[in-house]
Amino acid sequence: MDICRRKSVIEISELDPFLAELLRQIPASANPDGAPAAEQRIFSPPIKGKATEFCAEWKMYVEPELRRLFQSATETVATDLEQLNGNEKSLANRTLRIPAKHSDAWLSALNQARIVIAAKNKFTENELNDHCHSPIGSRRDLSLFQVNFYGFLQEFILRELRS
Amino acid sequence: MSCGPRRDGACLAQIKEVEEITHVSNEKAGTITTAEPTIEKETQSEEELDLPWQVVVHNDPVNLMSYVTMVFQRVFGYPRERAERHMLEVHHNGRSILWSGMRERAELYVQQLHGYLLLATLEKAG
Numbered sequence: 004m005d006i007c008r009r010k011s012v013i014e015i016s017e018l019d020p021f022l023a024e025l026l027r028q029i030p031a032s033a034n035p036d037g038a039p040a041a042e043q044r045i046f047s048p049p050i051k052g053k054a055t056e057f058c059a060e061w062k063m064y065v066e067p068e069l070r071r072l073f074q075s076a077t078e079t080v081a082t083d084l085e086q087l088n089g090n091e092k093s094l095a096n097r098t099l100r101i102p103a104k105h106s107d108a109w110l111s112a113l114n115q116a117r118i119v120i121a122a123k124n125k126f127t128e129n130e131l132n133d134h135c136h137s138p139i140g141s142r143r144d145l146s147l148f149q150v151n152f153y154g155f156l157q158e159f160i161l162r163e164l165r166s
Numbered sequence: 167m168s169c170g171p172r173r174d175g176a177c178l179a180q181i182k183e184v185e186e187i188t189h190v191s192n193e194k195a196g197t198i199t200t201a202e203p204t205i206e207k208e209t210q211s212e213e214e215l216d217l218p219w220q221v222v223v224h225n226d227p228v229n230l231m232s233y234v235t236m237v238f239q240r241v242f243g244y245p246r247e248r249a250e251r252h253m254l255e256v257h258h259n260g261r262s263i264l265w266s267g268m269r270e271r272a273e274l275y276v277q278q279l280h281g282y283l284l285l286a287t288l289e290k291a292g
Contacts, residue, residue, distance in 0.1 A: 049276050051287050065277050071279050114233065116281050121228045128227040154230055161232045 006156075013106070013154075016098040023087050023097055025149055030081040032149065033073070034116035041122035045073070045115065076111035083109075090165050106160050113153045113160075120146050212279065217292055219272040221265040224285040225256050235281040243273060266291055 005016045018026070021110065035041035040092065049061050083101050101109060121131065124146045139145050223234075231253055238249035242265060255262035264286075265275055272288050279286035 045283065047280065047285050049273070049280070049286075049288055051289070065280070068277075069280055110233065111283070114229065118228050118283055126227075130226045150228070157230055157233060160229070161236055164236070 006159050008103070011103045013101040013160065013163060015101070015102060016096075018087075018097045018099060022152070023099075025152055026099065027084055027087050028149070029084065029112055029116050029153070030077045032120055033077050033112050035115075035119045035122075036120065038123045040125070041119040044122045045117055046070075052066060073111065073115055076108040079105050079108035080112040105165070106164055110147055110157055110160055113157045117150045117153050118156075122149050126150070130137065184187045195254070200282045217290060218266040219269045219273045219290065220263045220291050221272050222261050222287050223252070223256050223279065223288050224261055224287065226285045229284060232284075234284065237279065237284060241278045241282070 004018055004022055005014075006014075007014055015026075023070075035045045038059055046066050048058055049065070050057055067083060083099070083105060086099055087097060089097075120126075126147060139148055173283055223238075234253045234256065235246065235249045238244050239246060239250050244251075244252070252262045265272065269288075276286045276288050
C-alpha cells in the first residue's frame, strides 16, 4: 500500500484486498448501535457527577446535533469508498482517491470507528499502545489491527493538513 | 447552543428586596404616618459570583496525540505550542483545564470538543 498527496487528492494506491476490505468497513465500524459502551463513549456526559437536568437537556438538544454531525462524516466517507465496490478479485491493487476537502469527514469517521471498536473490545491502554503486536490470530487481534490501521490513516491525513 | 440560556441560581445574583411599610395610626393626631421602608438585600458572596466555569479535557487512550493537538488549536485558537502543552498535560495528568470563563461559552466549547469525540466536561472552578 502506498499513500501520498497529489494536489487536492489523498491517494491510497496498491491496496491489497484485505486492506481495501478494512477501509470498506469504516462506516459500519463507526456505528455504535447495539453497543452501549461504545454509545456511552461517543455520547459522553458533559458534566461529571450528578447534574441530571443539565444532562437531560444535553441529551435532548445537543446529542441529536452530534449524531447528525457524525452521520454526515460517515456518509461522506461511504461515498468516497464506493470507488472500492466490487468483488475480492477486483479489489487487488486498487487506488482510493480521497478529495482533500473531505479530510475532516475522514478524520471524524476514522475516529468514530476507532473509538467504537476499542469500546466494543474493551481494549486497554497497553494494548492500544502496543504497535508491535504479534500476527493476527483472533477476531480481537484483527480489531486491534483495524484500530491501528485507521490510526495510521488519521496520522497521514493530519500530517497533510499541517503541511 | 441549542440548550439556550440556562437559569442557574449560582450564576445569578439574587437580590431580594423586602419593603416593609408600616402604617402607624396616630389616633390622637388623627393622622397616619408611614415608617421608613426596611430594605433587606440577600446576595451571594462575591466569590461565588466570580466563580468561572472550566472546560476540562480528560485522557482517552484512543485519540491520537496529534489529533488532540489539532482539535485544541481549532476549537480554542491556541498556537501549536500551547495546544501541545495541554495535550501533554491530559496525557500525563489525566486531565487539563483548557479554558475558563462564562458558562454559556464553556458549554459551547464542550459541545465542540464532543463533536471531535474528545472526552470533555464542564466544571465549576474552585
